[in-house]
Amino acid sequence: MVTFERSKEVFKNEQVLQEEYTPDELIEREEEREDYIEALQPVANAASPRNIFVYGDTGVGKTVATRMILNELSQDMEQFDDVDVEVVWANCKELTSYQTAVKLVNSFRERSQKISMSGHSNAAVYDMLWEEIDALDATHLYIVLDEVDSLGTDDDLLYKLPRARSNQDINNTYLGLIGISNNFKFRDNLSARVKSTLCEHEIRFGPYDAGELQTILEQRAEKAFVEGMLISGVIPLVAASAAQNTGSARRALDILYNAGSLTRKKDADAVTEDHVREAISLVEKGVIEDELRDLPTQSHLVLYAVALLAEQGELPARRKRIYEVYETIATRLDTTVKAKRTVLNRLSQLSLKGFLHVDEVNKGRSGGKHYQYELDIKQDLLLNILSENTRLEELMVDQNLDQFS
Template sequence: MPLFDRDTSIFSDEDVLREDYQPESIQERDEEIDTYMASLQPVINGAQPRNLFLYGKAGVGKTAVTRYLLSHLERDVDAYDDVALTVVWLNCNNLSSSYQVAANLVNELRPPSQQISTTGYPRQTVFDMLYTELESIGGTVLIVLDEIDHIGDDDGILYELPRARANGYLSSVKPGIIGISNDLSFHDSLSPKVKDTLCEEEVHFPPYTAGELRSILEQRAENALYETAYETNVLSLCAALAAQDTGSARQALDLLYKAGDITRAADETTIRESHVRDAQQALERGQIRQGMMELTRHGHLALAAVLSIAISDETPARVREIYPEYSAIAERFGTKPLVRRRMHDHLSDLAMQGILKRYARNHGRSGGQYYEYDLDVTLELALDVVDELEDVDISLEAVRGAKLRGLR
């Protein structure tokens, strides 16, 4: 018998449930698509493209709709001899400045043998390189900046590119910017000169409702799962859980995919509601783990301090009890401790992310008001994450020392 066999009971095409799958049609975004298409109309007319910004939480269709419409736009402009369209995509995750965005755009436009370093050049030199590459393309160029909010306050590229033609840097090319942001307040944080220069159109993508998510899941399940692979209520449950949490189609699809995985691993042939509940727990654990891994250095140190105290079974603990442990761990690993108030801010952030529990205590006039903190994740998960940290050599030494102290 072969060690591996094709799946013949759950997934007919599981790639349909993956994040990078592009559906042939977009469900439940008709109004947003209509607004988006109106903003893209100048391109097909051969006119200067409008700058367009899309706002909405992760998983609500911003990138999927953009890929869908731009793929159709690229195909449709072929019918017109006086329009030449190029689309350039750049994900700005991990890019924190306009300089980095410009340098990475240069590399997107250049062949692998002519890539530049993303550091070390004068700012204007990098922009000049970008203008040269754009001029060599000519025609209309739509620059899609996904997760543009990662550049923070350094928004100069959103000022420079729209003004490049007026300033004489570009002549044969008509650039347009499509910015995609998960931060609903990103527009408010832009500098006044950028707002004036962009003159952008905005499309807001609200969270999906449970009914809309159910419709999306039905479309995907029809192509991803065998007809008898899931009970009737499974799609409704996935939709309801995602709608109650984030309103994200990605979350709903992940729930269905994980539930199918759990069903397959159990050597069962039908996805049931219990599998969805198990999938929800597994995904939440994974999200919390990822959130813990992505903490700042001092966030990791604050977590290690609470973990050390928790191992000694001395939690919930007050800030005045956590701070000495945090300071000792930080100093042991060559990091200057923050003042107590700033360390408390990190504890509050950990509580907001569901990593710590925070208890408000009120002992009246004699004891006053204060907070206590405890782990809101299992001790095993916290230890696993601390053990994997790369940016901080967090004191598994200190944590293990605390554990030994707790065992005495």
């Protein structure tokens, strides 16, 4: 018997399964690729670029496809002397129009010339932006606003960018805008003035089916895993599970990566279907955590109210009681105390999303009925995530729970 042995390698290159990796070629998105090529054709003809709005569920390749196609465009344009394309990306997550404009200005500037997120007038920031764009050593600029739905109804930037050239704010550079969104409501709710320009050309990315996911997974697995590590049912199982859920390639890759990591942790000889099943539940838990984290602060407050009631053994609780606790929390935090109706709406949304469980209780003959709520997720998990919300954290640290009773 020897104590030390060479540990078995599961992955040849695990980075291939991670989010930052860009695959060599785009597969299973032929139609979308054709759409893109058509929409970008004016650039190759040295004409004015079109604005493009790309939408579809999360994880269906919008970002990766856009990156790859714009790279191709820039490269292919090198053959023409009269076209030079530059591309700037900004992720709008948690930014306003103003902040995104600042970010864009800064993306053109050297470190010492960058401006701060506040302190300039709106007009001044746009002037700087136009100046930077006009000064570019390129004929065409595409600005890609990823996760553009984060801007919500604050559509100033989406209004101004497409009009900059016709307003003669910029004169030298042709400007095209690409907006990417996974929020279907955002598209429907765009104001008419923005929709008419931003959505000049729309490209929809549908969910992947199991067969498509399988091809994508196979392409990656070959590079990621040591040969012979995956038993034959593994990829179909991962693909089927992700297809059944949302058709997201991100989720499929995530499951496969987790299955590989589990195999390594257990020092097993191969990735089996059992590892996949275990990975699926891990990924599901992660998804719930992310969704919880991304909820607006007011929803966090409502959930915190329910969590406090849980700590005091007061669940299931009625809506009235939850509202009382919510009111106390919101007041202590010195934040807006929303009207009862609004909070009740949030309660039903939170149960639709699967964070709360609601029961309708009928009071027999008298005919009255009421709703009572319970947590539908683990209390520890919820409190952990709520404590990441800096405002709530303060309250949680110095709060004696009895004060809410």
